[in-house]
Amino acid sequence: MSELKLYNSLSKEKEAFVPINEGSVGMYVCGPTVYSDVHLGNIRTFMSFDIIYRYLKFHGHKVRYVRNITDVGHLVGDVDEGEDKIAKRAKLEELEPMEVVQKYTNGFREMMRIFNISDPSIEPTATGHMIEQIEMIQQIIDNGYGYVQNGSVYFDTQKFNDDKGSYGNLSGRVLDELLTETRDLKNQSEKRNPGDFAIWMKADERHLMKWKSQWSEGFPGWHLECSAMSTKYLGKHFDIHGGGNDLKFPHHENEVAQNEAACGCAPAKYWLHANMLLMNGRKMSKSDGNTISAQDLFSGKSEHVSKGYSPMVVRFFMLMAHYRSTLDLSDTALLAAEKGYKKLMEAKRFLQQVNHEETGSISDVDKRANEMVDGVFDELNDDFNTPKALARLFELVPIVNSYKDNKPTFRDVSKQTIDKLKKCFSDVLETIMGLKDDQDSEASGTDALDGVMQLVLDLRQQARANKDWATADKIRDDLAAYEIVIKDGKEGTNWSYN
RNA sequence: GGUCGGGUGGCCGAGCGGUUAGGCAGUGGUCUGCAAAACCAUCUACGGCAGUUCGAAUCUGCUCCCGACCUCCA
Known part of the structure; x- marks a missing residue:
């Protein structure tokens, strides 16, 4: 199998992934500012890094994944200069600032759960690390890269650049x-x-x-929290730093400068940036209102969609594009993703329950299937190329379905091949891509329903045997009203939720 | 204005020097009581103009559009 390569924004090249300390990986990702509901753009970024986190773990690495919650310190734009974003929201909603933080943090965590995005190992907050931040500022001053003016402290970019020559490298x-x-x-x-x-x-x-410090009563600068918290939990030099593309400048650039100025070394070996989610050809953004909420996407109550889509369909949709490419959200694209997702899940479901007897011989189909399975991991090793990995999986689907349709050629495959396919679908779809089967949750706890459906299908089968098409069709059509789809196959009839 | 990234078939989206991407939609067929699903086959491409090359969607130049960042942002 190929080695894992990832695209490093710092070198602008794909590099082989070699952890600083073998066996354990430190990864820091800039989390959300909790001043309003998360939107799909945030979700895409955290999903991208979730795949990376999951894949590193799948590779056997022990990963410490730190993703912060920004609950203070970012200034709002032109209109309310100097006002804290969270404080502004607090006045608006007549809440205590920390009440706002709590509310939207809860909402954020709930959304992460809905989209099956893994919890990080540590989820530190900026307000919880005020001491570390103040210490780091003092260190920057002590090292000669910060200066105090009227109670505020500024970073001396000119001096930093003259000494290190690295400001702007990222x-x-x-x-x-x-x-x-x-x-x-x-x-x-x-x-x-x-x-x-x-x-x-x-x-x-x-x-x-605001907080007391040796300089004034105030609050830390916009980029400091990530520097302080990554250093605290991952050390001065760690493996991966990630975040949205829009944070590259000034946030990440300044983070690098702060770390170097305070600790004397660059914080991360690999910088990874996830690209933006677009709608109407423009970046989805809560600041300018070009956005659709996840809730509206689930319910379908939005001018942008014709129907509701499940979280897993949305997740699948996002994985159909590479994390470094922009992705344009549209109803037709979601519709296509939904169909594709169901097709793949159906194949996975079939593989999970198939009972294949050993045939012994290794056929051409075996060889092809094996190559294709290996190909899936080659794609993932190539900078986490999920769209290509999914394409390889789609190419395997006809093999699985041919087997299902009892085609003799495909029935001849060996047990190892079936097992390998089974493992591949479950590893890639569930473990690495974090896609849950929508039908598992919908059909859970429905033993009674299974029994009833079996009875209904038996009755319909009798009707069909008597060529009573009217009754057979009525059963099928009426069940459709409950989103239950009847499929007449060679091996009998089965049913599933639409 | 500066810096960077894009423009791929009806839609989404890979590829980035020679090979079918893939999904969805469409078309024809097989199967089916009819459907659905599935299977097989198949049609639409690489913004434009030059150039490099045996060969370019992929490299170079020019040009036209679009976007991101430069200000909080995933």
């Missing part, structure tokens, strides 16, 4: 260009250079969330 920015581009921001006059950024902000009286 995002491809050039400091000199940034200087001329930077617009007028709050307290711009306090900075030595326009490219400098705040690592501690002095708060005014009406500011709701």
Whole structure:
């Protein structure tokens, strides 16, 4: 099997994945700011890193996965300069800031659960790490890369770049260009250079969330929490840092600078960036309202969709595109994903219950199936190429279905091949891609229903034997009203939920 | 304006120098009481213009569109 390669945003190349410490992997992913409901764009990013997390574990790595909750410190845009995003929301809803944080954190966790996105090993919050952040700021000052102005602390990008020459390496920015581009921001006059950024902000009286520090009563800068928390839980130098593409600059660039300035080394070996989810050809974003909520997607109550889609269909839809590509959400694309998802799940379901007797001989079909299964993992090893892996799986479906249809050629396959297919479908679909079978949950606890359905199907079979098509069709049509689909096959009739 | 990334068949989406991507939709067939499903076959492509090459969707140049970032953002 091929070795795992991943695309490193830092080198802009695919590199072989070699953990810093063999056997254990440290991974940090920038989590959500909990000031409103998560939307599908967030979900796609966390899903992408969930696949990566799952795949690393599948490879036998012990992974410590840290994904933070940002519950303070990000300033809002033009309108409410200097006001904390969470504090703003709190005033709006007349809630205590931490009440807002709790509400949307709960909502976020619930959504992660619905989409079957794994819990991280540690989910630290920014407010819970105020001491670490203040310590890191002091370290940056001590090392000569931070300066205090009127109770606020700024990062000296110019000095940092002169000494290390690395500011902008990750995002491809050039400091000199940034200087001329930077617009007028709050307290711009306090900075030595326009490219400098705040690592501690002095708060005014009406500011709701503030903490005491040696510089002033205030709050930490926008990029500091990730630097402090990744260092605390994963060390100064760890394997993977991930996040959305839109965080590359300034967030990740500044994070790198802060870590180097404080600890003297680059935080992450590999930087991974997930691309944006689009709708109407534009980035889905809660800031500008170009968004559809997950709830509306499930219920179908939105102008953007013709019907509701299950969370697993949405998950599958997202995995049909590579994590580094943009993905355009549309009703027709979701419809296609739904059909594809069902097709794959049906094949998986069949494999799980098939009882194959050993035939002994290894046929051409065996060889082909084996190559194709290996191919699935080759694709995943190639920077987690889920769309290609799924394509390989789809190519295996006709083999599975031919077996199901009792075609002699495919019945000749060996037991090893069937077992390998069985394992491949379950490993890839469930363990790695985290796709649950919608039918498992829908049909659970329905022993009685199974019995009733068997009876109904028996009666319908009798009708059919008597060529009483009217009765047979009535049963089929009436069951359709309950989303139950009847399929007449060679081996008898079976049923499933639509 | 600066930096970067895209434009692939009806739709979504891989590929990134020579090979069928794949899914959905369409078409023809097999099967079926009829359907559905399944199976087999099949039609639509690489924004435009030049160039490099035996050969380009894939490399180069120009050009036209679109997007992201530069400000909180996944």
